[in-house]
Amino acid sequence: MGVDLSILIVSYNTREVTLDCLRSLYANPPAVTFEVILLDNASPDGSAEAVAAAFPQVQLIASAENTGFAGGNNIAAERAGGRRLLLLNPDTIVLPGSLQALWDFAERHPERGIWGGRTLFEDGSLNPTSCWGRITPWSLFCRATALTYVFPGSRLFNPEAYGDWQRDTEQEVDIVTGCFLLIDHELWTRLGGFDRTFFMYAEEADLCLRAARLGYRPSITPEAVIVHLGGRSEASSVEKTIKTARGRVTLIRKHWPAWQRAIGLALFRGWALSRALGAYVARDRRGGPRDKWKIVWGRRSEWLKGY
Numbered sequence: 071m072g073v074d075l076s077i078l079i080v081s082y083n084t085r086e087v088t089l090d091c092l093r094s095l096y097a098n099p100p101a102v103t104f105e106v107i108l109l110d111n112a113s114p115d116g117s118a119e120a121v122a123a124a125f126p127q128v129q130l131i132a133s134a135e136n137t138g139f140a141g142g143n144n145i146a147a148e149r150a151g152g153r154r155l156l157l158l159n160p161d162t163i164v165l166p167g168s169l170q171a172l173w174d175f176a177e178r179h180p181e182r183g184i185w186g187g188r189t190l191f192e193d194g195s196l197n198p199t200s201c202w203g204r205i206t207p208w209s210l211f212c213r214a215t216a217l218t219y220v221f222p223g224s225r226l227f228n229p230e231a232y233g234d235w236q237r238d239t240e241q242e243v244d245i246v247t248g249c250f251l252l253i254d255h256e257l258w259t260r261l262g263g264f265d266r267t268f269f270m271y272a273e274e275a276d277l278c279l280r281a282a283r284l285g286y287r288p289s290i291t292p293e294a295v296i297v298h299l300g301g302r303s304e305a306s307s308v309e310k311t312i313k314t315a316r317g318r319v320t321l322i323r324k325h326w327p328a329w330q331r332a333i334g335l336a337l338f339r340g341w342a343l344s345r346a347l348g349a350y351v352a353r354d355r356r357g358g359p360r361d362k363w364k365i366v367w368g369r370r371s372e373w374l375k376g377y
Contacts, residue, residue, distance in 0.1 A: 074102035075173065076152030076255070080142035081160040082111040085120050087299060088160040092125050095158070100169035105129060108160075109146045111136040139248065140264035140273040147255075147263055155258055157274075159249035162189075163297035172252050172294035175240075183257045183286030184278055186246035187294030188237045196236055197298050200250060201243040201290050203230045204279060205321055207333055214340030216348065238292045246288045248274035249298050257281060265324075267377050271310075272317025279325055308365050312373050315342070315366070320376035335374060342367050 077095065081088045088108075095106065109131040110118040118132040129149060137145060143157055154176065156169070168187065176185045189200040203209065209230045212218045217227040225233035235241070251274060261280050264273040278288045315338070322334040346363040366373075 072151045072153070073105050074152060075100060075104040075154055075156055075169075076147075076150035077104055077106045077156045077158055078143055078146040078150065079106065079108040079158050079160050080111065080139055080146065081108060081113060081117050081121075082136060083113045083115050083117065084160045085113065085115045085117040088117055089120060089124055091158070091160050091162055091164070092121065092128065094162075094164040095169075096125075098164045098166045098168065100173050102170075102173055104169075105150070105152065107131065107146045107149050109133055109137075109142045111138070111142055138266070138269035140268050140270070141266050143248075144263040144266065147258060150255065153255055155253050155255050157248050157251040157253070159298065161299040162249060163299075165295050165297065168294050168296050171291065172250075175289075175291040175294060176252055176254075179289065180254075181287065182242075182289045183254055183281050183284075184246050184288040185252040185294075186243070186288070186290040187250055187296060188290065188292045189247075189250060189296055189298040192297060192299055197300065198231060198235075198237060199298070199300070200237060200247050201232070201288075202245040202247065202275065203232055204244040204275070204325075205230065205318060205334075207330060207337065210334060210337035210341060214337045214344055216344055219348075237290060240289065240291050242287045242289045244282070244288070245275045245278045246290060249300075250294075250296055253277075253281075257284075257286065260284070267324075268317055268320060269313070269377055270317070271314045272321050275317075275321055276324065279321075308362050311362070311366050312369060315373035316375070316377050319374060323376055338374070339370060342370055 107129040108121055111133050112135050121128055122130050147155055172185060172187050186200050189197040191197045212227045221227040223234035265276050323331055326334055346367040349363040
């Protein structure tokens with residue numbers, strides 16, 4: 071029998087936070103019928119076994135290999151019977167009323183197709199990464215010239231982060247982040263789910279941009295609030311930065327006009343170089359670390375290939 075909502079969780083090596091996420095979910099369920107489908111990407115920390123023991127009601131898929139975030143969600147969605155799909159990261163904490171608020175937002179604005187909410191850090195402060203603006207030549211120029219970092223509160227110079235908008239109003243956005251993303255199942259199927267070219271990072275950007283081409287308008291509501299711890303499945307900040315860069319390069323190659331792609335890649339190189347030089351100067355002046363950006367710049371031939 072079908073349900074209203076299928077909640078999809080893809081985990082990798084996050085056993086304890088995944089269990090915390092599930093506890094918070096079942097403590098704060100939506101008022102609609104729902105199912106939880108969790109795919110574990112061959113975690114070496116016993117995540118799958120722990121979930122099976124603690125939450126037998128979860129539909130568990132214990133993958134024999136790491137299929138990535140995009141592939142894992144696509145596999146989980148194949149089992150989903152819900153009218154809508156909620157992509158939920160395992161490193162999140164569901165707060166009271168958050169799932170129902172997101173559902174109600176979708177019911178009020180069904181034409182949007184994709185909906186998201188507001189995310190907080192563990193200390194209750196705003197985690198602004200629940201949504202993003204699309205990558206453009208201007209946004210990359212601002213990053214490469216450090217205007218984004220000098221004027222972080224400016225929508226002009228920090229357009230991808232929407233400047234100093236506190237995510238405290240309902241607003242259409244270019245990209246709803248995959249940590250807390252609700253989508254009509256019919257639209258997901260129409261789009262073919264995630265493009266599995268994106269192993270991890272930027273797959274939701276690609277999904278939202280493709281939905282927008284069909285006339286949908288992804289949006290977020292401040293009424294749906296969760297805690298997003300962030301980065302728990304990625305042990306190295308260097309590796310996360312490189313994977314993120316690969317995803318962004320892939321977005322440029324897929325979504326930008328051919329004549330803009332060379333410009334975009336040049337600006338991307340400029341961004342990484344400016345960060346590396348900035349880190350070098352910061353260390354000289356304040357004794358701070360510079361190794362991360364030195365490594366990222368040194369591995370540019372890797373991430374400039376994209377996925």
